[in-house]
Amino acid sequence: MLNLFTEPVTLSHFLIVGVVLFVSGLVTMATKRNAIGVLMGIELVLNGASLNFIAFANPQLRVDSAMALGLDGHFFTLFVIVLAAAEAAVALAIVLRFYHDHTTVDIEEADELKG
Amino acid sequence: MTPINWHSCFFLLFAFLACFGAVAVALSNQIIRMAFYLIISLASVAGLFFLAGADFVGAVQLMVYVGGTVVLLAFGMMLTGRGPFESFQPLAGQWVLGAVVGGCLLAILIQTAVSVGDWGGTPVTPEPVRLEQISSSGAIGMGLMGARTDQLSEPDPLKREGMSGYLLPFEIVSVHLLVVLIGAAYLARARRKREDA
Numbered sequence: 628m629l630n631l632f633t634e635p636v637t638l639s640h641f642l643i644v645g646v647v648l649f650v651s652g653l654v655t656m657a658t659k660r661n662a663i664g665v666l667m668g669i670e671l672v673l674n675g676a677s678l679n680f681i682a683f684a685n686p687q688l689r690v691d692s693a694m695a696l697g698l699d700g701h702f703f704t705l706f707v708i709v710l711a712a713a714e715a716a717v718a719l720a721i722v723l724r725f726y727h728d729h730t731t732v733d734i735e736e737a738d739e740l741k742g
Numbered sequence: 743m744t745p746i747n748w749h750s751c752f753f754l755l756f757a758f759l760a761c762f763g764a765v766a767v768a769l770s771n772q773i774i775r776m777a778f779y780l781i782i783s784l785a786s787v788a789g790l791f792f793l794a795g796a797d798f799v800g801a802v803q804l805m806v807y808v809g810g811t812v813v814l815l816a817f818g819m820m821l822t823g824r825g826p827f828e829s830f831q832p833l834a835g836q837w838v839l840g841a842v843v844g845g846c847l848l849a850i851l852i853q854t855a856v857s858v859g860d861w862g863g864t865p866v867t868p869e870p871v872r873l874e875q876i877s878s879s880g881a882i883g884m885g886l887m888g889a890r891t892d893q894l895s896e897p898d899p900l901k902r903e904g905m906s907g908y909l910l911p912f913e914i915v916s917v918h919l920l921v922v923l924i925g926a927a928y929l930a931r932a933r934r935k936r937e938d939a
Contacts, residue, residue: 633744636753639862641794642855644757648783650848651764657840660830661773663819667780670811671764674787677803681796688794690860698881698892702908704791704799705882708806709915713922715811719818720929726822727933733830 638689641682649675662722662732666715673711677704753793760786768844771829773819777812784808798879886912 652671659665684700686692726732763783770776784807791800856862881892888909 632751632754633747634750635747635864636750636793637862637864639856639858640753640757641790642861643852644760644790646848646851646855647761648764648787650844650851651761651768653847654768654840654844657843658768658832658836660832661819663773663815663822664776664830666815666818667767667776670780670807670815671767671783674784674807677799678787678790681791681794681799684796685794687865688861690863690865692865694860698885698890701796701799701882702885702911704796705802706908706911706915708799708802709919712806712811712814713919715814716926717922717929719814720926722818723821723930731824732822735833 636688638682638685641688642679645675645678645682647675648672648678660733660735662725662734663719665734666718666722669714669718670711673707677707680704680707749793753790756786756789756793759783760790771831773823773828774816777816777819780815781808781812784812798882 648671652668652673652675655668655671656665657668659668680696680700680703682688684696684698686695686697689695722732725737729736760783763779763781763786766779767776767783770779785804788800788803788808791797791803881890884891885907886909888907890907
């Protein structure tokens with residue numbers, strides 16, 4: 628590993644942070660029993676993807692600068708952020724509905740459609 | 743002695759905070775602490791956006807995510823919580839499975855991220871960073887209106903045609919937001935209680 632206090636940051640470093648965010652979000656989604664906790668996992672996964680888009684957009688971080696996404700990466704990240712906000716609103720409404728009917732947000736209780 | 747690279751130092755700081763927050767969200771069981779760690783993680787990701795030269799997107803991340811979405815989640819947990827420190831213990835089997843799958847995925851993806859040589863270095867002759875490159879909000883606004891002012895130097899006219907802006911996705915997202923707000927209000931509105939409850 629480079630000595631990051633003196634060396635410049637590269638695309639790989641951003642990607643590693645994105646990977647950690649993504650995997651943390653995935654584990655959160657898989658293990659949490661609170662429905663709002665699952666929502667937080669989704670937010671983390673989306674943030675990992677956004678970070679990758681932004682890192683790929685910057686031509687200064689990589690050797691093959693001509694391959695950088697440029698402003699397209701920024702556009703995609705903006706759309707991801709907006710859609711995440713919309714998704715959180717709808718999912719929260721569903722969670723509130725579920726809480727209203729079951730007086731709990733434990734997703735283990737949501738088994739009425741179980742075959 | 744080589745001078746300290748402050749850009750890299752701040753990257754280390756924000757990267758550590760972002761990873762710490764994300765891992766703490768995965769490990770914590772109390773929902774309100776998870777929200778706090780999520781705020782740390784998302785705000786640090788905004789810092790990473792700034793460091794990667796995406797000022798406008800970083801500001802949007804701070805305003806919409808940290809200021810909007812997480813507050814929405816906090817209200818959700820306040821409306822559904824039954825005590826100040828309510829916690830659901832995860833099932834042991836799920837936890838083991840999640841840890842195994844997550845660990846394998848982490849190993850594979852990090853291996854991939856560091857294995858491409860072109861991603862692990864900086865340009866041999868780096869372009870000097872100019873002010874109009876940094877402040878990208880004007881170009882982003884024009885792109886959402888359908889004109890790519892950042893791609894005017896593209897020599898190939900065929901490629902330039904393919905780089906039309908994002909007006910249609912922008913409109914679709916706008917209508918989508920409207921539909922989502924109406925749908926969320928419809929779903930979450932207070933109904934009369936069920937008769938058998």
